[in-house]
Amino acid sequence: MIGNDIIFALSIRSVRLHFLRSVLAALGIVIGVVAIASIGMMGANMTLSVTEELSDMANKLTVTAYRGGGGGMMGGPGGGGNGGSSDDDAITEKEFKTIQRIVAKYGTTYTVMSESDRIEVGSKEGRATIYGLDAEIIRGILTVETGEYPKSTTSVVVGPTLAERLDLKIGSKIDIGDPDDGSTATVRVVGILEERGMSMDLSTDMAIVGTQKLFTGIYGGESEYDQVNVVVNDLNDIDAVTEAIEDELNRKEDTVTVQDSSRMMESITSTVSTMTTFVMAIAGISLLVAAVSIFNVMMMSVNERVREIGILRSIGTQRTEILRMFIYEAGILGLVGAVIGAIASIVIGYIVVLGMVGTAEYFFAPGSVVYVPMAMAVGAAICIITGVYPAWRASNLDPIEALRAE
Amino acid sequence: MISPVIELDDVKKVYPLPSGDVKALRGISLRIDEGEFVAIMGPSGSGKSTLLNQIGCLDRPTSGDLFLAGKNTREMDDRELTSLRLTSIGYIFQKFNLIPLLSAYENVEYPYIMKHRKNDDTGRVRDLLAQVGIDENLSAHKPSELSGGQQQRIAIARALVNDPAILLCDEPTGNLDSQTSLQIMEILAGLHGRGRTIVMVTHNPETAGYADRTITIRDGMVA
Numbered sequence: 001m002i003g004n005d006i007i008f009a010l011s012i013r014s015v016r017l018h019f020l021r022s023v024l025a026a027l028g029i030v031i032g033v034v035a036i037a038s039i040g041m042m043g044a045n046m047t048l049s050v051t052e053e054l055s056d057m058a059n060k061l062t063v064t065a066y067r068g069g070g071g072g073m074m075g076g077p078g079g080g081g082n083g084g085s086s087d088d089d090a091i092t093e094k095e096f097k098t099i100q101r102i103v104a105k106y107g108t109t110y111t112v113m114s115e116s117d118r119i120e121v122g123s124k125e126g127r128a129t130i131y132g133l134d135a136e137i138i139r140g141i142l143t144v145e146t147g148e149y150p151k152s153t154t155s156v157v158v159g160p161t162l163a164e165r166l167d168l169k170i171g172s173k174i175d176i177g178d179p180d181d182g183s184t185a186t187v188r189v190v191g192i193l194e195e196r197g198m199s200m201d202l203s204t205d206m207a208i209v210g211t212q213k214l215f216t217g218i219y220g221g222e223s224e225y226d227q228v229n230v231v232v233n234d235l236n237d238i239d240a241v242t243e244a245i246e247d248e249l250n251r252k253e254d255t256v257t258v259q260d261s262s263r264m265m266e267s268i269t270s271t272v273s274t275m276t277t278f279v280m281a282i283a284g285i286s287l288l289v290a291a292v293s294i295f296n297v298m299m300m301s302v303n304e305r306v307r308e309i310g311i312l313r314s315i316g317t318q319r320t321e322i323l324r325m326f327i328y329e330a331g332i333l334g335l336v337g338a339v340i341g342a343i344a345s346i347v348i349g350y351i352v353v354l355g356m357v358g359t360a361e362y363f364f365a366p367g368s369v370v371y372v373p374m375a376m377a378v379g380a381a382i383c384i385i386t387g388v389y390p391a392w393r394a395s396n397l398d399p400i401e402a403l404r405a406e
Numbered sequence: 407m408i409s410p411v412i413e414l415d416d417v418k419k420v421y422p423l424p425s426g427d428v429k430a431l432r433g434i435s436l437r438i439d440e441g442e443f444v445a446i447m448g449p450s451g452s453g454k455s456t457l458l459n460q461i462g463c464l465d466r467p468t469s470g471d472l473f474l475a476g477k478n479t480r481e482m483d484d485r486e487l488t489s490l491r492l493t494s495i496g497y498i499f500q501k502f503n504l505i506p507l508l509s510a511y512e513n514v515e516y517p518y519i520m521k522h523r524k525n526d527d528t529g530r531v532r533d534l535l536a537q538v539g540i541d542e543n544l545s546a547h548k549p550s551e552l553s554g555g556q557q558q559r560i561a562i563a564r565a566l567v568n569d570p571a572i573l574l575c576d577e578p579t580g581n582l583d584s585q586t587s588l589q590i591m592e593i594l595a596g597l598h599g600r601g602r603t604i605v606m607v608t609h610n611p612e613t614a615g616y617a618d619r620t621i622t623i624r625d626g627m628v629a
Contacts, residue, residue: 006519013507311503314464315517315564316492318485399464403503 007321011328014301025297026337028290033341033379035283038349040371041363043276045353047269048362053197054265059107060201061230061238063099063245065089066254090224091256095249099228102244107232110137111225112202113215119208120175121166128162129207130176132215142204146170147191153214157191159205168192174208177218185218200261201229287379290337291386298330298390309394310402323395330387334380342376409476411571411603412438412461417470419456419626430456432626433470438605440571443598445617446607453626454607455576461605462495462574463487475571492521496565500577502557504549504564510556511535511545514563521568534563538593555586562593573597575606579613591616 015022067089091099091111100109113132118125139149142157147170150156158168168174168189177184187210196204216222232241242258249256302309309322349372354360362368419431430453438444448454459465460472463479466487472479474494479487491497504513515531535545538559549557558578565573575594579587595616598604606617614620622629 006516010505010507017507307503308505308507311505313488314462314491314497314499314503316488316520318488321520400459403464403499 007325008328011325011332014305014329015332018297018301021297021300022333025290025293026333026340028293029287029334029337029379029383030341030344032283032287032290032382033338033375034345034348035286036280036378037342037345037371037375038352039276039279039283040375041345041349041368042352042356043272043279044365044368044371045357045360045362046276047272048365048367049357049359050268050272051265052362054200054261054268057200057261059232059235059238060261061232061242061245062201062259063091063228063230063256064226064259065091066250066257090221090226091228092225093223095256096225096228098248099230099245102248103230103232103241106234106237106241107230109228109230110134110141111212112227112229113212113219113221113224114226115215115219117176118178119166121168121172124166126166129203130215130218131202131204131207131209132212133209135211138209138211141202142196142209143194144191145194147189150190150210150214153211153217154185154187155190156187156208156210156214157193158189158209159193159207160195161205162207163189163192165206176208183218185214187214200259200264201227284378287382290379291382294330294333294383294386295390297333298326298387299393301329302326302390302394305394306397306402306405309397310399310405313397313399314403319395322397323391326391326394327384327387330383330391331380334383334387337383338376338379341379342372345372345375409440410437410473411440411442411475412436412605413471413473414460415471415473417457417460417467417472419453419460419465420468430626431460431467434623434626434628435470436621436628438603440603441598441601442619443595443604443617444606445614445620446605446623447609447611447614447620448623448629450609452623454623456626457623458574458576458605458607461572462497463490464497492517493568494571496568496570496573498558498561498565498573498575498578500580502549502554502561502581504557504560506549509546509548510540510552510560513549513560514545514567517564518567526567531563531567534566535560538563539589553586554582555589558582558586558590559593562590562597566597571603573602573604575604575608577608578606579608579610587613 096109096111103109110133115130116127117130119128135150138157142149144157145160147157156174158174162168166174170189170191172189173186174189175184175186187208193204193209196202230241230245232238238260242260245256245258312322313319350360350363353363353368414434414436417431417434418429421428421430434457446454446457456465460467461474463474463482467480474490479490482490504510505516508516511531514535515526518526518531532542532545535541540556540559540563544552544556545560549560552560558581573594578594579590582590591613594604594606598616604617606613608614
């Protein structure tokens with residue numbers, strides 16, 4: 001007994017009759033859907049992860065000396081050679097006081113000294129950012145995971161990534177600076193910081209943090225700061241504070257650059273999104289290959305069934321029904337491929353996201369999983385579109401000619 | 407007065423070929439009344455199958471008029487002609503032409519579903535299969551699992567399922583042995599006996615002997 005939609009039943013039976021061929025054609029769609037969905041989800045997860053990290057700093061502003069041009073969009077501290085030695089690249093004590101005065105009613109400010117330098121731990125060498133912060137600020141904004149906060153001018157805390165790479169422990173000694181080029185200092189690790197992730201104000205994971213006295217002892221440049229960080233109490237005041245600082249300090253000429261996290265977020269999101277689109281387009285090529293395979297299978301199906309089409313037409317099957325029969329066949333291949341692809345892309349996508357992003361926390365967020373139905377729709381649509389020409393050809397066969405086919 | 411169920415008026419069919427036009431039918435006029443059993447005979451290439459294809463609306467005459475149950479098919483589009491093939495014409499082919507993907511039962515039920523848009527819940531398909539000697543066991547088989555005679559019986563049941571006004575047979579026994587041919591012809595004779603209009607193309611005088619009337623075609627014309 002066959003169902004009322006006998007045309008659909010014929011399509012199903014034709015697919016079943018050529019099971020292996022159909023499976024291979026659908027496999028192309030599976031691969032295409034998995035590629036597009038996984039890459040889409042990976043991009044979305046990267047964006048979501050970065051956005052979440054940066055939104056924690058939405059109430060923070062960084063003020064750096066104006067350097068002309070773009071002023072360093074990602075202008076985190078620690079860029080080589082921009083330490084306290086050059087007046088042009090630093091914020092002066094006077095400027096800091098002005099900022100402090102402006103910000104006073106909105107929140108708090110603190111100064112950051114930073115320098116990227118060569119370091120040596122026993123026989124291991126490397127580079128790290130050295131931060132000089134006020135001792136109270138270190139205690140206030142950074143969290144020590146093991147050990148204690150630095151008290152003297154020879155004690156420092158280090159970021160967890162740096163500690164791991166150089167095998168630093170409480171009590172380890174670090175030689176900072178190049179003996180052939182300027183002054184050097186030996187410091188002792190008294191604490192290891194908690195992981196802080198990527199941040200605009202301070203990136204401490206790969207850094208050494210000490211007091212400003214320690215910093216100026218090595219690099220000089222007292223009362224000159226690489227960066228002033230502002231923490232605003234009310235998020236809604238961010239724009240007002242930015243404007244007020246710029247109005248006051250950049251009135252005659254640009255002397256400072258004020259950055260908030262939204263600009264950084266926009267820049268990162270746009271970069272990730274461009275990259276994701278590009279890689280997805282490459283993955284889309286696999287769907288094109290699948291489309292060619294489906295087209296081939298459909299043309300074979302039409303050519304093998306010319307006589308059957310003739311019989312169907314001769315006993316009263318309309319052209320539109322023949323068209324429908326072959327579109328259904330392509331649709332079945334597309335749908336089966338898309339459904340299997342969707343299931344596989346959830347599994348594979350999860351592994352890819354976990355491996356590439358480091359966390360699958362946002363995997364089931366709407367912005368991420370939306371790529372599964374999207375890739376499914378693209379896969380199924382490509383199949384149906386590919387099936388149109390063979391179906392049209394089949395429906396336009398002359399019944400008598402078709403009946404003569406062997 | 408008996409009304410003509412098929413009427414051809416100066417029907418011509420020309421196949422344009424690069425080597426020159428082939429005139430398959432050169433002006434055929436004939437009339438077949440309701441309930442008649444007509445055999446069309448003629449040598450190979452005489453145009454008898456072409457004539458049957460015109461009557462069966464599988465092809466269109468190049469000129470002339472073909473009336474089926476009083477309606478001029480010249481004014482019909484492809485959709486209407488297809489619909490006519492489904493509801494008013496039953497076609498029996500020399501090569502049986504069953505749908506290989508469907509079972510015997512489903513082959514007979516197919517035109518019924520296409521016409522009524524639902525499965526047969528009246529038992530008509532089963533009755534017709536029983537009438538042509540196909541039992542329930544056989545009706546579950548695919549055509550490729552059946553003998554030529556069994557396939558032709560199923561084709562007859564399929565042709566009758568929508569109770570068509572005309573039954574067209576193109577060499578219905580051409581692929582069968584003499585014993586099976588006899589059985590098939592007995593079935594057709596029985597249908598004629600119950601008032602069915604039958605037009606049959608054959609080159610076998612014995613088969614043609616079952617008909618009331620024989621029309622001979624030679625070089626695309628009624629001889």
